[in-house]
Structures are given as C-alpha cells and as structure tokens.
C-alpha cells in the first residue's frame with residue numbers, strides 16, 4: 001500500500017511542481033519547498049515511507065458506511081428499499097451530509113435535494129471537478145448501486161486529504177436526487193434538472209405519485225420548501241471542468257475476466273415507445289379465421305419485428321426489448337380486441353438507434369394494414385441521446401490504473417446513469433468496478449470491499465489529475 005501511495009504522491013508532486021515552476025519562474029528552486037508544502041511531510045525524513053502507509057483507502061470504515069446506509073431501508077435486510085422523499089430517504093440524506101461535513105466539505109443543497117460537498121481548490125475561481133452518484137434504491141434491491149459512487153467519492157476526497165494533496169480546481173462530491181424512477185416515474189430526476197431540462201421542470205409541476213401526492217408536496221414534506229423554483233436547479237454548461245462517476249458494473253464482464261476496473265467510453269441511451277392496436281375482438285369459437293382482425297397477433301408480430309430490426313443493425317451494442325405486452329379483454333375464449341406494447345431500445349450510436357425506431361414504426365403501420373387492425377397509438381415516450389466519455393477523462397483514468405498497477409478494460413455502459421445527463425453540461429467519464437455475477441437491483445447485489453477500494457483509489461488519483469489540469 002505504502003509503495004502505491006508513494007507513487008501517487010510522487011505523481012502529484014510532479015504535476016504540482018510543474019504548475020509551480022511554470023508560474024513562478026523567478027523563485028529559487030521551488031520544487032523541494034513546494035513538495036514539502038504540498039505533501040505536508042518533510043521529504044528528507046527517513047520515515048517518509050512510514051507516513052505514506054496511512055494514505056490508503058479506509059476500507060473498513062467504507063464498508064461500515066455502506067452497511068449503515070443499507071439499514072435506512074423500508075424493507076428488511078439484505079434487501080434495500082429507499083424511495084425519494086420518504087422518511088428513510090431523508091435520514092439517508094442526513095447521513096451523507098454528515099459524512100461530507102466530517103470530511104471538511106462545505107455542503108449545499110438545491111431545491112430538489114441534489115447535495116453538493118465542496119473542497120475548495122487553491123484556484124477556486126476555476127470550474128471544479130466533480131464526482132458522485134445516487135443513494136435511492138428501487139424496492140427490494142441491493143446496497144451497492146449508486147451508494148458506492150457517493151460514499152466512494154467522499155472517501156476518495158479523504159484519501160487525497162490524508163495524502164496532503166492540495167487541489168488546484170475545487171473538488172466536489174454530488175449526491176443526485178432520485179436516479180431511479182420509482183416514485184414519480186422519472187429516472188435521473190436530479191441530474192436531468194441540473195442539466196437544465198425545462199421540459200422536466202414543467203412536467204414536475206403536475207406530476208403525482210401512486211398515492212396522488214404531488215411532487216411538490218412530497219418535496220416540501222421532505223424539507224425542500226422552495227421546490228417551486230425548479231429552474232434554480234439548472235446549471236450552466238461549463239459549471240464543471242469534469243464529472244466522473246464510480247459505479248458497480250451491473251454486468252458480469254469485469255468479474256468473469258478478473259479485471260479490476262472498467263473505463264467507460266460511452267453510455268448507451270434508451271428510447272421507449274408505447275404502441276396500441278385495436279381490432280374487433282369476438283368469440284374465440286364463433287368468429288372464423290378469415291374474418292378476424294386480432295390485435296393480439298398484431299402485437300406478437302410487432303414484438304418479433306423489434307427483435308429482427310435490432311439484430312439487423314449488425315451491432316452487438318443495439319438492443320431492444322418488449323417488456324410489456326397486454327391483451328384486452330384477456331379471456332381465453334375472446335379474440336383480443338386491444339393490445340398494448342411497451343418497447344425499450346438502446347444503443348451507443350444515436351443514429352443507429354433512431355433508425356431502429358423508424359423501422360419499428362414502419363412495421364407497426366404495415367402490420368396494422370395487413371391485419372386490418374387500427375394502430376391507435378405509436379408514441380415515442382423518450383429518446384435520450386447517448387453520451388460519449390471525454391477523451392481527457394478516459395486518459396486520466398487509464399493512466400491512474402496503470403500507476404496503481406490495476407488491470408483495466410475499456411467498455412461501454414449499457415445501463416444509463418446520472419452521468420448520461422451530466423454529459424450535457426460537463427465533460428464526463430465513468431469508472432466501473434466488478435460486482436458478483438453482474439447482479440443488480442436485487443438483494444444479492446454485491447461488490448467486494450477490495451474491488452470498491454481499488455475503484456476509490458483510481459477515482460482519487462483521477463480526480464487529483466483532473467483538478468490540476
């Protein structure tokens with residue numbers, strides 16, 4: 001450990017030294033003085049290596065925090081259920097704000113409860129570098145999704161502070177409000193608003209949950225009184241010089257290949273479509289086959305067409321799913337008179353994904369014509385653009401892995417994250433760590449603390465590099 005962190009310090013010293021040398025050319029041999037100032041340690045002391053041994057990730061306390069946060073749940077362990085603005089969510093928010101304060105960060109919250117903890121850099125007028133994720137959890141899920149990226153980012157700051165590092169750009173940890181769509185049906189609520197979605201700000205004014213509680217009332221009950229002014233949440237493009245999110249992979253690749261770190265190069269984005277067909281229905285015995293216009297068969301044919309169009313794209317990165325298919329009236333002896341499908345299709349290439357959507361629409365039209373059913377709805381509910389990671393952030397992450405002697409691979413994120421929306425206002429990157437069998441959104445979700453620790457070290461070093469640039 002000591003050796004690895006000495007690598008970190010030496011690297012940081014060089015970056016810092018370079019900055020100081022280039023800006024204070026007149027000063028007499030500033031490197032040794034600044035190294036001591038910056039590291040907080042006298043560099044010629046013989047016990048320097050010993051001092052460095054305290055610079056490791058405190059995995060025990062990090063695991064304890066993960067476990068403590070998991071107890072703030074509406075369902076029994078090992079499952080975690082933490083839904084936006086519920087009592088447990090409010091307690092968990094308090095827990096995070098507390099940790100941020102304990103790490104010496106200045107804490108701020110916006111009108112919907114995005115939480116920011118800032119460590120001021122010595123050039124604090126520059127756009128900061130930020131890192132973060134979410135802590136809300138869908139019903140009966142696990143304790144690592146999102147949480148690792150919030151607690152891990154706070155610990156990454158602690159690692160840097162313990163190392164004596166002084167950031168040039170400020171470093172900020174963000175806890176995003178409601179990444180999961182559980183309560184109001186809107187995913188990445190906090191980060192979408194940060195990215196300036198006026199459309200969402202308008203929509204939230206009339207959004208209610210399953211109990212008919214309005215978004216604004218729920219927010220008020222959770223302590224967010226000023227949530228009417230949602231545009232106050234919007235951040236301008238350029239508010240951050242970089243954003244990077246640490247997250248469990250939620251897929252099996254890193255574990256299977258025994259690779260420590262995934263460096264995310266792109267985030268696939270979903271489009272979702274709702275389709276309704278209507279036919280005449282009729283008695284399953286009396287209506288003869290040539291006279292039928294079966295809305296159920298139209299839906300079945302469209303589901304197969306979705307699969308075909310996705311496969312025809314020729315890329316393994318194009319995926320499509322019909323996750324909902326409902327038939328009306330839903331009786332064994334009744335020809336379906338109505339059918340309803342919901343289709344999710346994703347890709348890292350927006351043009352290719354949109355071509356698939358176009359083909360699905362053409363199929364829906366031709367199926368309705370051929371089968372004599374009415375296509376009563378074809379609605380593209382959302383069509384978010386995918387995001388590419390920033391080259392400089394990818395490079396900084398890769399070199400951090402190399403310097404820390406950790407194996408890594410470049411990969412895409414097939415699930416989407418708050419990073420997808422942060423990419424609209426900031427250069428973005430993501431760091432993945434292995435998780436057990438790729439399980440996520442269920443109680444079996446697990447990441448070993450050693451893997452989390454590796455992720456935190458890569459995050460810390462990457463943040464350090466980015467803060468000096």
Ligand SMILES: [Zn+2]
Nearest residue numbers: 145146179417
């Ligand atoms: Zn997540």
